Amino acid sequence: MAAETFESRYRVSGMDCAGCGRKIDTAVRQLPGVEDVSVTVPTGALRVRHGGEVTDQAVLGQLRSLGYDGEALTPSGSAGPAAGDPGNAVGREDARPWWWTGKARLTALCGLALLTAYGVGTLFPSVELYAFLAALAVGLVPVAWRALSAARYGTPFSIEMLMTIAAVGAVFIGAAEEAAAVVLLFLIGEMLEGVAAGRARNSIQGLAALVPKTAFVEVDGVTTEVAAESVEIGALILIRPGDRVPADGEIIEGAGDLDEAPVTGESVPRRKVVGDPVFAGTINGGSVLRVRVTASASDNTIARVVRLVEEAQESKSPTERFIDRFSKIYTPGVLVFGALVATAPPLLFGGAWSEWIYKGLAVLLIGCPCALVISTPAAIAAGLSAGARRGLLMKGGAVLETLGKITAIAFDKTGTLTAGKPVVTDLVAGSHDSSALLSLAAALETGSSHPLALAILARAEADAISAPPAAATHAIAGEGVEGEVGGERIFLGSPQAAARRVPISPAQDAAIAALNAEGKTVSVLIAGGGIAGFLAMRDEARPDAVAGLADLKARGIRTIMLTGDNRRTAEAVAAGLGIEPRAELLPQDKLVIVKALQAEGLVVAKVGDGINDAPALAQADVGIAMGGGTDVALETADAAVLHGRVRDIPDMIALSQGVMGNIRQNITIALGLKAVFLVTTVIGVTGLWPAILADTGATVFVTANAMRLLRWTPRHQT
Numbered sequence: 028m029a030a031e032t033f034e035s036r037y038r039v040s041g042m043d044c045a046g047c048g049r050k051i052d053t054a055v056r057q058l059p060g061v062e063d064v065s066v067t068v069p070t071g072a073l074r075v076r077h078g079g080e081v082t083d084q085a086v087l088g089q090l091r092s093l094g095y096d097g098e099a100l101t102p103s104g105s106a107g108p109a110a111g112d113p114g115n116a117v118g119r120e121d122a123r124p125w126w127w128t129g130k131a132r133l134t135a136l137c138g139l140a141l142l143t144a145y146g147v148g149t150l151f152p153s154v155e156l157y158a159f160l161a162a163l164a165v166g167l168v169p170v171a172w173r174a175l176s177a178a179r180y181g182t183p184f185s186i187e188m189l190m191t192i193a194a195v196g197a198v199f200i201g202a203a204e205e206a207a208a209v210v211l212l213f214l215i216g217e218m219l220e221g222v223a224a225g226r227a228r229n230s231i232q233g234l235a236a237l238v239p240k241t242a243f244v245e246v247d248g249v250t251t252e253v254a255a256e257s258v259e260i261g262a263l264i265l266i267r268p269g270d271r272v273p274a275d276g277e278i279i280e281g282a283g284d285l286d287e288a289p290v291t292g293e294s295v296p297r298r299k300v301v302g303d304p305v306f307a308g309t310i311n312g313g314s315v316l317r318v319r320v321t322a323s324a325s326d327n328t329i330a331r332v333v334r335l336v337e338e339a340q341e342s343k344s345p346t347e348r349f350i351d352r353f354s355k356i357y358t359p360g361v362l363v364f365g366a367l368v369a370t371a372p373p374l375l376f377g378g379a380w381s382e383w384i385y386k387g388l389a390v391l392l393i394g395c396p397c398a399l400v401i402s403t404p405a406a407i408a409a410g411l412s413a414g415a416r417r418g419l420l421m422k423g424g425a426v427l428e429t430l431g432k433i434t435a436i437a438f439d440k441t442g443t444l445t446a447g448k449p450v451v452t453d454l455v456a457g458s459h460d461s462s463a464l465l466s467l468a469a470a471l472e473t474g475s476s477h478p479l480a481l482a483i484l485a486r487a488e489a490d491a492i493s494a495p496p497a498a499a500t501h502a503i504a505g506e507g508v509e510g511e512v513g514g515e516r517i518f519l520g521s522p523q524a525a526a527r528r529v530p531i532s533p534a535q536d537a538a539i540a541a542l543n544a545e546g547k548t549v550s551v552l553i554a555g556g557g558i559a560g561f562l563a564m565r566d567e568a569r570p571d572a573v574a575g576l577a578d579l580k581a582r583g584i585r586t587i588m589l590t591g592d593n594r595r596t597a598e599a600v601a602a603g604l605g606i607e608p609r610a611e612l613l614p615q616d617k618l619v620i621v622k623a624l625q626a627e628g629l630v631v632a633k634v635g636d637g638i639n640d641a642p643a644l645a646q647a648d649v650g651i652a653m654g655g656g657t658d659v660a661l662e663t664a665d666a667a668v669l670h671g672r673v674r675d676i677p678d679m680i681a682l683s684q685g686v687m688g689n690i691r692q693n694i695t696i697a698l699g700l701k702a703v704f705l706v707t708t709v710i711g712v713t714g715l716w717p718a719i720l721a722d723t724g725a726t727v728f729v730t731a732n733a734m735r736l737l738r739w740t741p742r743h744q745t
Contacts (some may be wrong), residue, residue, distance in 0.1 A: 172651050296312055429683075434583070444568060445600065449478055574674060
């Protein structure tokens with residue numbers, strides 16, 4: 028019998044770069060009983076899998092020994108919100124303003140000590156050295172302690188260790204003043220990293236703040252204000268005009284325009300009527316709505332988005348994994364190179380020891396890997412957050428990176444390129460005009476839940492056509508529906524069934540054939556012993572489908588429509604969209620087509636509803652689910668567009684390409700600055716001050732560059 032495994036979750040404060048994450052990962056793995064550790068730097072999350080013997084105190088003690096703060100969150104599987112839930116507390120330090128964090132206070136104290144040392148040295152030159160040594164100790168002792176702790180727990184080549192060696196070495200060659208200033212600059216850089224990392228962290232957690240804290244629950248006609256997190260599935264809530272929606276649900280009474288911009292970035296409010304879903308955090312701009320709750324507070328759309336983005340940030344892209352592997356070799360290499368710079372010229376060429384040791388110490392500072400290792404995860408975290416705020420979910424850095432390389436996309440038809448439900452497209456009058464035709468058809472279909480019946484009823488409502496009462500209505504299997512309206516017998520059904528009852532003229536036959544050729548389903552209405560007229564219905568393309576597909580073609584991406592529908596309907600829909608159709612397919616046929624595209628050397632995305640065609644979605648390089656915030660759309664496939672817009676697919680690809688471009692910029696900045704200052708240091712132009720500025724400056728610049736992605740907006744919305 029397998030031993031039970033537990034998962035404990037923690038929020039860590041002060042963890043601002045990938046180097047911090049590696050130190051924590053390595054140290055926590057040292058605890059007895061730990062089976063696996065997962066550290067997510069952008070969200071400050073730590074997950075520890077163990078056999079039950081690892082305590083919160085042991086984990087938090089390990090964090091504090093490394094110089095971080097933290098708090099235990101509700102373990103997985105027990106009651107209460109999980110680590111990704113919006114009701115969850117963030118780390119105590121993250122909740123403070125940046126100027127009152129531990130890093131900011133240490134930086135201020137170190138700066139004050141350095142200013143004091145300058146003042147004391149000016150007034151009392153004989154004690155100047157001791158004043159600067161004291162100022163140096165204020166900043167260096169915490170840094171050195173973190174370096175030694177990291178080394179003790181398996182990370183000897185940390186940024187803190189490089190800084191400690193450089194500062195202590197500078198003291199021994201008589202540069203105590205410069206060493207103190209360098210430590211201050213290092214602390215300033217760390218503080219600025221924390222500010223930037225906090226922005227990325229708060230951008231996605233800020234979604235949780237969109238959900239109101241209270242909700243108006245109606246029970247037996249009495250409305251009571253309660254905490255939103257206490258509202259249960261099935262409860263009836265009242266949403267007033269101007270209120271934010273407190274929970275996911277379905278409208279059971281009322282209609283109005285809901286502003287989804289706070290959640291999706293969509294500028295135009297969406298009209299919602301009875302039966303439509305509403306999502307927590309959106310704003311009711313119309314009349315009073317009564318909504319039946321469909322998800323708990325810990326599982327509403329925003330909570331799932333926050334949780335999925337946090338989980339996605341744990342999945343590294345190929346580029347990030349390469350940088351991680353490279354940095355593990357790079358940092359020890361910097362130590363070796365710095366030692367060679369310090370010792371080789373004096374030993375081999377008679378150079379001055381103090382001069383070359385100074386240059387070797389500067390090389391250590393230049394070689395700090397912070398800017399390099401943060402260049403990729405910072406950009407990916409910002410990109411995932413920016414996408415999530417606009418309803419574009421990508422499950423990890425690998426998915427985000429692959430999306431930018433897509434060269435072919437296979438779309439499902441029904442519910443993906445089309446709205447997924449038929450609408451009445453044509454009313455062709457016969458013995459009755461179009462209004463009477465629609466009125467009689469609606470009379471027969473009243474109360475039916477058949478998709479074609481719902482289309483007729485929706486068209487009647489839209490055209491303000493009232494339906495008279497019908498009597499003795501009944502369905503005739505395989506033919507249609509029959510009943511009495513105003514004492515007259517009427518029938519609505521297929522053209523074949525209608526032809527068995529009354530003659531259809533050649534002109535009417537031709538009109539029906541023309542509509543069928545357009546992929547439309549025709550229902551014929553018989554009244555008074557003749558053809559009253561006929562209605563044509565079709566599952567129409569989404570309003571944005573043409574523009575979305577045109578954008579993909581402009582990017583050089585091949586688009587294909589895969590459907591199990593008949594060839595005639597598929598070709599008619601494809602012709603209107605300008606897409607290549609493949610019709611009459613079974614799920615296994617779609618899988619074969621995806622494989623064939625990949626065999627041609629194409630990088631293939633498959634877009635579907637997240638339920639059907641699972642084999643093709645799994646086979647594709649990226650499977651993308653289309654949905655309206657449903658569990659399936661959020662939990663399946665590699666990526667999801669929550670709002671069912673074809674337009675979102677090219678937007679997702681554009682975001683991916685923007686993120687990868689940002690990463691390339693960051694790597695160029697990080698390595699370019701190091702290369703420049705390495706040369707200038709070795710030839711004697713720059714020293715310790717510019718060296719640390721090169722490192723901290725590059726780190727801050729790279730992080731700030733990545734944070735620009737948080738303001739990303741689709742091109743068509745700018």
